[in-house]
Amino acid sequence: MQSLTPPPFKLNIKRGRKLPDASGIANYLARNDKISPLLPSIKRNASLQKECAAILPGVFDSCEVLQLADEQLSLAAPNASLASKLKQTLPKLLAQLQLRGWQINAIRIKVQVRKTIEKPSPVKQLVFTSSAINAFDALEHSLDDTPQNAELRAALHRLVQRNQV
Structure with a gap:
């Protein structure tokens, strides 16, 4: 009986292309x-x-x-x-x-301390639409005011405040 497992992964190496020579x-x-x-x-x-x-x-x-x-x-x-x-x-x-x-x-x-190059702060890449911000705001207000939800509500509040247009 033949096995139904796929064949092993094969590398597709193109032959004939010369690599740069370090002797130069x-x-x-x-x-x-x-x-x-x-x-x-x-x-x-x-x-x-x-x-x-x-x-x-x-x-x-x-x-x-x-x-x-x-x-x-x-x-x-x-x-x-x-x-x-x-x-x-x-x-x-x-x-x-x-x-x-x-x-x-x-x-x-x-x-010998090397000069370190300061990394620039990452640029905010994700932009929420106004409907997404409204949904996060609605979620924050719909959660029960319990100690278990306090951190989640605070995080949602910060997210809404940061992304207000």
């Missing part, structure tokens, strides 16, 4: 005389960032590797609270990085 970016960076000397340190910092995030996944999500110079690693934390939490885990981080082959003897933490 790497070639540009390698040819650019001003950027090419920075490429090894950028790669080193990126791999250090991955290593640190793997060692301390919960703590290191918001932190960054700033630089590695003279066997001293500089890390950036977004606030003092996270910096102190990171400071408590430094012995573990240092030991794990040394086990993974990094030539690091000291780790320094800098608090």
Whole structure:
């Protein structure tokens, strides 16, 4: 007997379309005389960032590797609270990085507060018609004046007051 269940979901992947090649970016960076000397340190910092995030996944999500110079690693934390939490885990981080082959003897933490962009308040999108406002008003007045209905009546009253034209 055949099953009546539908076939499993199939992805419709179009073949033949080429994805952008990252080697073009790497070639540009390698040819650019001003950027090419920075490429090894950028790669080193990126791999250090991955290593640190793997060692301390919960703590290191918001932190960054700033630089590695003279066997001293500089890390950036977004606030003092996270910096102190990171400071408590430094012995573990240092030991794990040394086990993974990094030539690091000291780790320094800098608090670097990032500039936060204030989110604009959301614009009111829902507009009630006058008949809807009248229906909410009628509902508020039709409810019994009991303690169980007090919060609902107050909410309906605020909704009607906010949406009066």
